[in-house]
Amino acid sequence: DTGVSQDPRHKITKRGQNVTFRCDPISEHNRLYWYRQTLGQGPEFLTYFQNEAQLEKSRLLSDRFSAERPKGSFSTLEIQRTEQGDSAMYLCASSFRAGKEYEQYFGPGTRLTVT
Amino acid sequence: SQKIEQNSEALNIQEGKTATLTCNYTNYSPAYLQWYRQDPGRGPVFLLLIRENEKEKRKERLKVTFDTTLKQSLFHITASQPADSATYLCALRILSSGSARQLTFGSGTQLTVLP
Numbered sequence: 001d002t003g004v005s006q007d008p009r010h011k012i013t014k015r016g017q018n019v020t021f022r023c024d025p026i027s028e029h030n031r032l033y034w035y036r037q038t039l040g041q042g043p044e045f046l047t048y049f050q051n052e053a054q055l056e057k058s059r060l061l062s063d064r065f066s067a068e069r070p071k072g073s074f075s076t077l078e079i080q081r082t083e084q085g086d087s088a089m090y091l092c093a094s095s096f097r098a099g100k101e102y103e104q105y106f107g108p109g110t111r112l113t114v115t
Numbered sequence: 116s117q118k119i120e121q122n123s124e125a126l127n128i129q130e131g132k133t134a135t136l137t138c139n140y141t142n143y144s145p146a147y148l149q150w151y152r153q154d155p156g157r158g159p160v161f162l163l164l165i166r167e168n169e170k171e172k173r174k175e176r177l178k179v180t181f182d183t184t185l186k187q188s189l190f191h192i193t194a195s196q197p198a199d200s201a202t203y204l205c206a207l208r209i210l211s212s213g214s215a216r217q218l219t220f221g222s223g224t225q226l227t228v229l230p
Contacts, residue, residue, distance in 0.1 A: 004158070033217070042119075042204050042220030043159065056217060091158050102147065102208070104218065106158030 002026060004107035006092050012113045013082055020078045021110045025094030032075050033104060034067055035091040036060070043091050049075060082114045118142065119221040121205060127227045128195055136190040136224045138205035143219075145207035148181055148188050153202045153223065162203075163190075195228045202226070 005024045013019050025032050030051050035043035046065070048056040051072040061067075064082075069075040079086055089111050093104040119140045128134050138148070147166045151159035165172045165181040165188065172179045178191040192199050202225045206218040 041222050042206070043218075045217035045219070048217060058217070093158070102149070102164055103161045105161070106151075108156075109158050 004092055004094055004105050006107040006110050008110055009108060010111045012115065015084060015114055016081055018078065018080045019082060019112065020076055021090055023075045023092030023107060026105055029094035029096045031095045032069055033093040034077050037089040037091055084114045087112055087114045119207060119219060121221040122224040125225040127229060130195060130197060130228055130230050132195055134192040134195050134226055136203050138188040138221055140186050140207060143207055143209055145209050147208055149206045150179060150190050151204045151206060153204055159204055197228045197230050200227045
């Protein structure tokens with residue numbers, strides 16, 4: 001499977017715990033995006049990487065959230081001191097400059113439940 | 116404030132008919148608009164992109180129109196099939212200063228095609 005993969009697919013955690021999600025983009029894609037989606041809503045942009053550089057962060061991304069893409073390949077999204085309001089689907093997407101850069105390919109998402 | 120609105124109600128249509136979904140936006144000047152399909156528990160899948168200087172785009176049974184004066188896009192599925200049942204999301208990309216790569220999504224319209 002050469003699509004975007006995310007791990008884990010589901011995560012249940014207690015309030016106050018830290019969680020980390022991983023995203024593996026399509027191998028030749030140099031752009032990577034994180035979104036958050038709650039039930040009945042469209043995805044909300046969180047952050048964007050071009051190669052290893054984090055170029056944009058949404059105002060939605062509080063200080064408890066941090067994302068990395070250390071070698072310009074996979075990315076991690078960490079949420080510290082989780083709150084119930086963090087419960088959502090976290091989606092990763094990737095795209096490739098030139099040609100079809102505007103098409104974003106989404107992974108299956110990680111569903112986070114904070115109890 | 117900036118807003119994207121899609122059909123507020125779920126849309127049910129009979130197989131074989133044409134489904135028409137609406138995406139209206141306010142206070143944006145998008146460089147382009149995209150439509151995605153999302154099935155339950157999965158990430159969105161890119162369908163079509165239309166640029167601000169294009170009026171219409173087609174792909175197989177899909178057609179998208181873009182009216183920047185009305186600030187509206189219409190998404191049509193002709194000869195609809197039960198397999199077309201899904202949530203359809205419109206997304207805008209707004210070019211602003213800096214590297215604005217984020218997409219801003221509407222909340223989606225749930226389409227059900229009845230056999």
